[in-house]
Amino acid sequence: MVALRKQFCVSLEDIKFVSITCQHCGATLTLDMTRTTESQTEHKFFAPRTCQVCMEQHDSAIANLDNFRTAYCSLSAISKRLTFSGASEISISDRDADKTD
Secondary structure (H helix, E strand, O other), X not given: OEEEEEOXXXXXXXXXXXXXXXXXXXXEEXXXXXXXXXXXXXXXXXXXXXXXXXXXXXXXXXXXXXXXXXXXXXXXXXHHHOEEEOOOEEEEEOOOXXXXX
16 A cells, blocks of 8 residues: 655745736736835835726735735745645555555
8 A cells, every 4th residue: 555645835935926816807917026116115015906907906805915925025034944835635545555366
C-alpha cells in the first residue's frame, strides 16, 4: 500500500502580484504588491473599488486587500522564512501491495 501526500506551498517571498477579476464583466486587473502607483497614492488605497473596464463596484471584500498588502509589506524582511500551504490531499493506492499468485 502506498500513501501519497500532495500539498501546495508558496513562500511569501514568491508572492508578488495579486489579480482581481470583476464579478460583472470578467476583466482581470493584476496589481504589484511591491509597488505603489500614482493612482494608489492619489486615492489612498491599494485595491481599486471600481472596475476600470465596466465601471461597476467591486465586491466590498476587495477592500481587505489593502490590509493584506500592509501585512505583506511589514513581513517582507522575513519573507524567506514564511510559507503558505494549501490543504493536504492524501491518496492511498493498493497497486504496490504484496500480490499473492
